[in-house]
Amino acid sequence: MAGMKTIIEPFKIKSVEPIRVTTREERVGLLAEAGYNPFLLKADDVIIDLLTDSGTSAMSAKQWACIMDGDESYAGSRSFYRFESKVREITGFRNIIPTHQGRAAEHILFSLLGGAGKHFASNTHFDTTRANIEVSGAEAHDFLTAEGKRPEFRAPFKGNIDLPAFKRFVDEVGAENIPLCLMTVTNNSGGGQPVSMANIRETSVFCRSRGIPFFIDACRFAENSWFIKTREEGYADRSVLSIAQELFSYADGATMSAKKDALVNIGGFLAINDDALAMTARNSLIVTEGFPTYGGLAGRDLEAMAQGLEEILDEDYLRYRVRTAEYLGERIVAMGVPIIEPPGGHAVYIDAKRFVPDIPAGQFPAQAVSCALYLEGGVRTVEIGSVMFGKRDAEGRHIAPPMELVRMALPRRVYTQSHIDYVIEVVEEVWKRRAELKGLRFTYEAPVLRHFTARFEPLR
Numbered sequence: 001m002a003g004m005k006t007i008i009e010p011f012k013i014k015s016v017e018p019i020r021v022t023t024r025e026e027r028v029g030l031l032a033e034a035g036y037n038p039f040l041l042k043a044d045d046v047i048i049d050l051l052t053d054s055g056t057s058a059m060s061a062k063q064w065a066c067i068m069d070g071d072e073s074y075a076g077s078r079s080f081y082r083f084e085s086k087v088r089e090i091t092g093f094r095n096i097i098p099t100h101q102g103r104a105a106e107h108i109l110f111s112l113l114g115g116a117g118k119h120f121a122s123n124t125h126f127d128t129t130r131a132n133i134e135v136s137g138a139e140a141h142d143f144l145t146a147e148g149k150r151p152e153f154r155a156p157f158k159g160n161i162d163l164p165a166f167k168r169f170v171d172e173v174g175a176e177n178i179p180l181c182l183m184t185v186t187n188n189s190g191g192g193q194p195v196s197m198a199n200i201r202e203t204s205v206f207c208r209s210r211g212i213p214f215f216i217d218a219c220r221f222a223e224n225s226w227f228i229k230t231r232e233e234g235y236a237d238r239s240v241l242s243i244a245q246e247l248f249s250y251a252d253g254a255t256m257s258a259k260k261d262a263l264v265n266i267g268g269f270l271a272i273n274d275d276a277l278a279m280t281a282r283n284s285l286i287v288t289e290g291f292p293t294y295g296g297l298a299g300r301d302l303e304a305m306a307q308g309l310e311e312i313l314d315e316d317y318l319r320y321r322v323r324t325a326e327y328l329g330e331r332i333v334a335m336g337v338p339i340i341e342p343p344g345g346h347a348v349y350i351d352a353k354r355f356v357p358d359i360p361a362g363q364f365p366a367q368a369v370s371c372a373l374y375l376e377g378g379v380r381t382v383e384i385g386s387v388m389f390g391k392r393d394a395e396g397r398h399i400a401p402p403m404e405l406v407r408m409a410l411p412r413r414v415y416t417q418s419h420i421d422y423v424i425e426v427v428e429e430v431w432k433r434r435a436e437l438k439g440l441r442f443t444y445e446a447p448v449l450r451h452f453t454a455r456f457e458p459l460r
């Protein structure tokens, strides 16, 4: 146990990257040039980049050694076999198909199983997952528990699927129209909240009883496994690896973005038990990604992924990882800042509905807070709310999603405690001046995944 001492970064820094410190005056111009969309800022104009934890991890010295050691054979690369055996050790799945990132695995899976009239179910679909389902012509349905939708409510497993609601839905549309149920661990869009082993097991039992394949969106499987170890009865003495193995044992397959819990900058995979489905997936992979033993990646990437999957299960790392989000959360909650409680594994989510209650959903309150954090301290965050998930009704009126969030995602092994202390100071400044924040309106909006490229202007 860590006792009362500070939970330190369990690594030393071997190689550094400078941060360019901008002034507030510069940032006013830079944000306007970026159309008030932090996605459109240049990374060099950002001081602390909490846009995403995706692909932003610092690799270890051993992973960099793997980059040199990768086998670049077109077919049958040694690095593929190392990667395959590591994924198989953790997940137990039969067919391991590498892809260049998570959404490529999703695209293959949902283009094979999707199509008009099909319905997919999840605790919460991540945005690229939903987009791949919808692009196929199918529908994506989220069944998050009531407690998962209450940001201020503290519960250990707020990522759980609402199983009774999902069961009713299956009766309504028919199991034969549901090609797959996908459990997202941890639930990224719902606040990085974990899913309990009990919920995973019960969902799996139900899906199997109705012949619905059960898959895991495994992006943050290690963080979720750590939460099971520390929060769920009966798991305290189990290794995180054995918890992860149990979690995957309930599923028929998984999609994974290795840019999260595999500690690499690019990579992913699709894992499938069903040999026939895996064969069609590999054929699709050959058309879109590459040969099945490299799938859109270099051999070195596969090698680094295998090593990252080993390091992610280190319990000192996971203790530090989860503590970082908890520390940031505790400190800003102490000032009165509303967040999703308790903080998830990879991020702290500010609840913008309560941060700026006077800005209506149609004027993008979370985008306004995100912009203010950049102006105040060069901290880049991302809106997860009406910009990302808002829809329009037939008359073009805004339909708001349930939550308006500002995600402060924490890149793995990149920032130290003093960087986090700086972020806390920036949040405090914006919180003090929250009454001055103004909403925004679109000046450009793309038809799908509009948050990546949208441009705005501030309302007066």
Ligand SMILES: *Cc1c(COP(=O)(O)O)cnc(C)c1O
Pocket (backbone or CB within 6 Å): 054, 101, 102, 103, 104, 126, 128, 129, 184, 188, 217, 219, 256, 257, 258, 259, 260, 267, 268
């Ligand atoms: C990042 C992410 C994805 C998509 O992965 P990419 O590598 O970005 O394509 C899918 N699901 C979840 C939960 C994610 O966090």
